Amino acid sequence: MEFMRITSAANPSIKLAKNLAQHSRAARKEGLSLAEGIHLARELLSHPELVRKVFLREGAEKNFEISEILQKYLSLKISVVQLPSQIYASISPVDTSAGIVCEIRIPEEGKIKKDEDWIYLDGVQDPGNVGTILRSALASGVTNIALSPQCAYVWSPKVLRAAMGAHFFCNIISSVELAEIKEKTGAVCLVADARGGKDLYEEKWGKGQTLWVFGSEGLGVSEKALELSDLTLLIPLDSRVESLNVATAASVCLFEQRRRRLSGIAHK
Amino acid sequence: MEFMRITSAANPSIKLAKNLAQHSRAARKEGLSLAEGIHLARELLSHPELVRKVFLREGAEKNFEISEILQKYLSLKISVVQLPSQIYASISPVDTSAGIVCEIRIPEEGKIKKDEDWIYLDGVQDPGNVGTILRSALASGVTNIALSPQCAYVWSPKVLRAAMGAHFFCNIISSVELAEIKEKTGAVCLVADARGGKDLYEEKWGKGQTLWVFGSEGLGVSEKALELSDLTLLIPLDSRVESLNVATAASVCLFEQRRRRLSGIAHK
Missing domain, CATH: 3.30.1330.30 (Ribosomal protein L30/S12)
Incomplete structure (x- = not known):
């Protein structure tokens, strides 16, 4: 050669x-x-x-x-x-x-599509976490990803590496407000919050298309996201642990969604 | 001061x-x-x-x-x-x-306990992954962790940091063979394998105490672990993704176990 x-x-x-x-x-x-x-x-x-x-x-x-x-x-x-x-x-x-x-x-910004599942990252700052979430999102069947302006830049080399190629199958909007995504997709806004919410496993959700929101490493989701939330969900953790790593929490939620979709349980 | x-x-x-x-x-x-x-x-x-x-x-x-x-x-x-x-x-x-x-x-090595759930890490080499798995394990209610000699040293500073304090609530054996843990605990050995296995969500498992095995980042679980496996399980992924990060995969499995335990479903 x-x-x-x-x-x-x-x-x-x-x-x-x-x-x-x-x-x-x-x-x-x-x-x-x-x-x-x-x-x-x-x-x-x-x-x-x-x-x-x-x-x-x-x-x-x-x-x-x-x-x-x-x-x-x-x-x-x-x-x-x-x-x-x-x-x-x-x-x-x-x-x-x-x-x-x-x-x-870097490809052009993605497009807001209706009638599909979405994920919104609200201030996730660690590139490894952003990349891992992209990889898990695609693995769970969700391909539309939007990020707040405060997130690690989704096309940066470290995010690319952690996502292991998921970028190339996803529709990605790198910097947008949650309000715009929610309004234009019409999806049900599910916010994961370690501080409190309904039980991820007990609650009925996931019938229509969803817009999952995951917050920053230190502070969780923003006040703005909580205001836009249709349902705030909590992963029931052992009391000795305060919270999960954000990429882990996102994966647990997205795979509970996948389980429900695969088993044909629209809710519960 | x-x-x-x-x-x-x-x-x-x-x-x-x-x-x-x-x-x-x-x-x-x-x-x-x-x-x-x-x-x-x-x-x-x-x-x-x-x-x-x-x-x-x-x-x-x-x-x-x-x-x-x-x-x-x-x-x-x-x-x-x-x-x-x-x-x-x-x-x-x-x-x-x-x-x-x-x-x-560093505290003394943990003890092999019967009648409890276990996790065995089979050659997980990234300290961040080992730590994240400890944090997720405890969060899912599993406190007994054993590691193969090939794993990142579980008490190293980077593992401590990623586990966010989970070490201090867990019973940890830092270097041991899977055969010994399986024999002495009598737990059902569940092996997570991205290359193939029964569907994590469809299969009946989790009735008695379990011993989950998670493999290395590049190669997955070892041949030895597959031989000791009572049930090999696969997380059903979207076909565009080969595998999940090992810490993510472990968390998805452990929280499916937690879901089953919390809802009183011994199996399925």
Whole structure:
């Protein structure tokens, strides 16, 4: 295989990638991001229009899976840029990388669709949590995700990595108010709140399409979200625990919804 | 309040704490660990026998919550050591710390108890995942946790932080084989496997006490665990997703168990 090769940290492509790796604001500003790892590089083969170039750590092409993926990118006329490991390390969004990073165009904002299930993230700030929630949402069958302006930027490299490719199957609106989503979707607004609410398992809910709201790590959902809530739900926890991690709580709620849908129980 | 003060990085207490912060092997070897943050410092007030000393970043005592906690430690005759921020940073197991770290004695290994629910972690290597599973386990009412020798060390600072205090309510065996736990508890061995198994929601299980097994991030459960399995269960995922994060998958299984227990459904 023939690769391009860059050996200077001063090269504009490297400077740009480094900026994207280090500052999540840069991704939003440039409309570009980095997708690290074998899993994402393979997923992106189904979305080649998003891939601007592929960065490769010198030697990583010896990995059989990576080599297979690179051949496909080359046959799609997408350039593969080989980097000495020190330069690769400066553009990798994670410390222990498999040696492959795709630079991608961030797709346009998603659209508000009626008659489908939604999730709204209300100030979830940890990129790992946002990504894990996307992965769990898709796994539970929900593909519409909207986020408040206070959330970690959903297309940042760390969120991409944690979501393991879920982005590419989802309809994502990166910065919007809950009121707008609720009004335009007409979905029942279910708010998960560790401080109190009806029992997730005992309460009847989930008959029509739902709009689940999950709040921030420290503070939970905002007052605004509680005002817009049609039903506030609580996961019944052992009394020795105050709350679950937000990504865990979201997954428990979304899979209770999936259980109800799969078993044909519209409510309860 | 009167604090001890250390200003030299060469002080033996600092060298020890730094070693504990940086190398999870050190925790196992020394029988000591670090519990970072306000939440853990508050939880540990109920277990003062475990706390050897409290490290404080200079100025952090101005935080009202921290100041309250420090007063209680001082009244328990546990020494509070104030550090200049640079030295504090070297002993803090996390980059963004609230400014308080407790150095703790690791309790003795737990005991194998019959007639109770268990969880076995089979090669879960990410400390954040191990900690999140402990937190979810306790939240779901399961307090007995055993780990394979390949897991992240359960008493390491990063696992302590992710578990948010769950350690102090659990019976933990840090390194043991599944065969021994299964034989001595007599519990039904339920193995979660993303590669295949019976449907988590449709299958009847959970009548007697259970021993749930969750596998490693990359490879899932080991062959040995599959051989010991009484029932292999699969979370029914949307076909666009291969698997869930292991901490998420464990939480979904454990809360399905909790749902069945709470609703009095012994099976289904």
